[in-house]
Amino acid sequence: MSAVTETTAAGNSERARGTSGWAYALPALLLLLIFFVVPVVGLLLRSVLEPEPGLGNYATLFGSSTYLRIFLNTFMVSAVVTALSVVIGFPVAWMLAIMPSRWASVVFAILLLSMWTNLLARTYAWMVLLQRTGVINKTLMNLGLIDQPLALVNNLVGVTIGMTYIMLPFVILPLRGVIKAIDPAILQAASLCGATRWQCLTRVLIPLALPGVAAGALMVFVMSLGYFVTPALLGGTANMMLAEMIAQFVQSLVNWGMGGAAAFVLLVVTLCIYGIQLRLFGAGRLGQGA
Template sequence: MSLLIDSETLGASRVVRVQRPNDIKLTLPALVLLLLFFVLPVVILLTRSVTDPSLGFGNYVALLGSMTYLKIFLNTFLVAGVVTVISLIIGFPVAWALVIMPGWIASVVFAILLLSMWTNLLARTYAWMVLLQRTGVINKILIGLHLIDKPLALVNNLTGVTIGMTYIMLPFIILPLYGVIRKIDPAILQAAALCGAGRWQCLVRVLLPLALPGMAAGALMVFVMSLGYFVTPALLGGTANMMLAELIAQFVQSLVNWGMGGAAALVLLVVTLVLYAVQLRFFGSNRLGGR
């Protein structure tokens, strides 16, 4: 591969051609691993969605034509959307606070965020089961403050799933937002204030538009991860509030319904790719990186 450098840039009278090594040779081992351990299994699974138990689209018809399965799809997208919105509402002020707070305090908050990410997912989910149950700390505090008369049902429903997943997803939206907000020149906000903009106007008309690429990147990450989450919905939601990842696991674990599992996986994959394409269309790869 070669790179052409304009002579005007170099201040010379000719074009200089710089030779670079062939990058494909350097990435070949990674591409082979990706092909063998990701692309090939996905292709096999998706092929079985139209060949198992018989050739055709019967699995997709059964999946999309059943009210039971449609309810699972609705639960999945509803929870993923609510978790994404709540994560944005909580994550944006936290990211902004990380930018403006003193360095040592920001370091402590970062350590807490990273610690929550490094803690075992199963342990965090069980901790929320203890906190949210009828005799848990949250219900006891609410009753002690006389905000409720009897314990709330916060587990084995979508409320518990939303609370647990929001806690887990928050770091994944705070960190991209922090990276984008940190690059915003404070002089821009100062200039807006000098021009007569109030705090609310500075937030809505200056800070939010500049931080939009980070918000979009974080929201996409949280939404896509929420669509495919399994452990937290299974433990906090129960069988009556199943989500799509649990349905796929049931199909595959039975070892006799790979076709339906592949069909459900393909639907999830298509939704993910469409969301990513929409984001690239409106923000582009450079803006998603905050540049």
């Protein structure tokens, strides 16, 4: 009789914990429903109902070479920015993880200050640096590396440079945490077993840091897909990206149907990329990296 009572009490306790868990999660679920699910559903409905019901907006998007070129610009620049951010950010994150804590704090503070500086101000600063009479072109000409100023603004080169600078902290921060958590004894053991420095890097450090690389790369790529300010100022109308096109549809042309269709395509692609990364790394490893 006592065993039956204990089993019943345990079952009631489990049900109570389950109920209280849902009660605690309810505010977050309501927040997601109101501020994410409802707007996305509204966007989808507008994309198939305005200006007339049907899939005409999607047919126009994928049937126009101009719009397809904008999609190509967006994904190409996002991929290049992600790759450059990872290649540049990994050594910086490694340096922050192994250098003395006092100097690491100084570098980390500089990194945070760059993130907290106004985005528009940073983009205008890059416009000044990259223009034909800017510091970069003048320095290259004074060094004799070039004869004529390089075209670094109003093209995708300038967009890539500006966005890479802005996105770097979003790779460095998760990578630093992952690298710092790696036990140095593992690298020492690899070295004692005869591994060279290159082998320690490629076969030990990089595989262990992959969760941070994946989390940072996913964050940078997704943010780059929807970036607006930097491409608009450094790229110009001739090198438009998807966020600029959506803004033009909504603000200038007041065509919510086309804007909603473009935004929904961007959302679906982003979710597909996230799903692929979950498949490759798993939610636990991505969470560890983030």
